[in-house]
Amino acid sequence: MTHFPDIISAIGNTPLVKLNKVVPEGSATILAKCEFLNPTGSIKDRMGPYIIEQAEKAGLLKPGGTIVENTSGNTGQSLAMAAAVKGYKCVFTLPDKMSQEKIDMMRAYGATVVITPTDVPGDSPEHYVNTAKRIAEETEGAFYVDQYHAPWNIDGHYHNTGREIFEQTDGGKFDVFMGGTGTGGTVSGVGRYMKEYAPDVKIIGVDPLGSVHYNLFKTGRLPAAYVYSVEGIGEDIECRAMDFSVVDDMVQIDDWESFHMGRALVREEGLFCGGSSGSIVAAAVKVAREMGPGKTIVVTLCDSGTRYISKYLSDKWMEDKGFFTGHELLGPVQDLVARRSSLTASSEASGDDIQRMMTEGDLDYLPLQEGDSFTAIATRDGQRLSIGGILYAEARIEEMPHILAKGDAALVMTRDGVVGVVTEKEYNARIGG
Template structure:
């Protein structure tokens, strides 16, 4: 009989898969190391086992203890598998930019999930770094993993992932391309491969809002480069000890939009359903194409599964809200097509200002057309109402006709978007679209901005 004693024994030996259509413009053999085949569906399973086993060996983690870690989700999943098999409790501290799927999965495998804000400094007591450390200090019989500075992280990839790639390519690999977050994967794999062949090039994929690329090139930790970004699993606002910059030949940065778009392309063009960092890696690979020759063997690592991003990169509404969906917006109808069935909220001339304010709050809108029995006769927006209130605290009890402005311009469904855009001025914040049969829809500045690619 051929079986594993537990799920942890199935970690590793993930397949190497040739990429075709999505890398057609690259003159080299491009192979993807698909880490979603691990039981926790990510590359992090490898280092989760290694970090726990090393902590057990030197007494940092004791029987029945609580494992505490700040994670973007995947390390937490790997730790959860080990915790279940070995009988530990687990607390995962995660930032609020991570997908809901990641949080739900962690809870499903028994982890307690603590969510922290993304847009704070690492030293802020609310950051997921700080909260992780505090919980470790407050929780009896606990161990703080600290995957960023825990060198068992990169050691796992030196001992496992690197040798697998070398063996699977029969030593013919010339380039390794991977997203960099904690640095464990690129440093561990890079160290092993360069020991085998110093000519192998190691390329890191970074994201805008992260410090890695500039620090590698200049030695300067530039805090001005740090800002919030959407891409998950790569980039940092700190310098983890696991990132060995001496092993890395270069970085390229990928935008949030490109990472998201290429994540979807991988699924559609290669039938490989993987996560956000894989999209960043493929776009980064294409940005580096001049470095590859026809005889080269390029290995790119796909970190995790697309199942963790179903509510984000694989959701049309989420993509559209951020201007990531590659749609051709040329006419007024293109801007409103996804919410064309929504009822137009209006207010009547004899209604009170308080009614308009209540409607704005209820529907979370800023502009409302004003109507009477003859049709559209005016408009109100939150800025005008605020100014009116400042001038007269009793304005809420006045009729709308006393404070309304000019009616919004009306255009037809087929009006070019350029003409619609010209109707927005300092005095006018919305345009109405005539749908026919007496029905209308509203376009705001926000809608126009959202359609910009």
């Protein structure tokens, strides 16, 4: 009789399914790895129980212990499943933007769920990561999973997700892998496997507007994060489980694109998956158009739509949030730079020296620097503008309102240095404000 000894043993071996209706004619083939078919309905089954197993082997988690973790919901469910099988208690912290379905599912497994505010900075004691750390420190016999920084997160996807995709594609016979960048574990683990066994495969991360990964990857500097609606993808802190060395490129996607593609996957492909799957496929369709026929992209469908019945799969929720209105892509932020310049000045430079540099360079703005940090933007009329954030030159113009809410200007950069400055003046001129 064929059977598994427990539900943890049933993780994996999810199918690769060709996408048809959502992929435009003349595009590359897109194959979807249906991770929502794992036991708890998400790709987090790949690393959650794996980390628990490694912690047990290392003596970090002992019988009767408590598993503590910060989660957007999926990792919590996977850990809760493992805890139920193995007899552990578990406590999870969750930002308040996450769906009620996720909260209820974790509690159904017997987990204690602590809800924290979403719109707080990464260093706030109220941030869900810092709350989980505090609970772990205060709880006897606790093991803090630390998925955002744990090497075991990457290892779980290397040994499981990466290996499976390699085997299902006849030894890595495809062109591009695209996955969401939350903790970074999926992209990093699959990326490491492919770089080792199928080095011609290009690895592309998908990041939502508001997350830090895209601009950090492109500029090497941590940008200001802001709130977005799609769940289970992106992050507002730098994650050590995000190994940029195996990532070839990253693509930005917004909430509107994510949710509309997610709904299309359900209604046109019959794939009952979540909004982050929509993010990844929406980005993959753009890449597939550019690549053309004869190429193949493998994507992950990260979690099940059962978690989002009351959110993006609800017409009322979509209407209330304004996602049924028109949608215009505004282009890259570098289009707003009136005069490109890599010139900067020391924050200790005299006013006369700064004005001379601006006159000689015919510049309206000049970034001021103290060491590796940018402190302000000098203007022709002697003002000092505050910097709301740093954006990669090809980042989306849609990010500008969030930057301007935190300062007077955006500093536009690449890894080679400064490209220019954008203020409310240039932004309003572009959108007709």
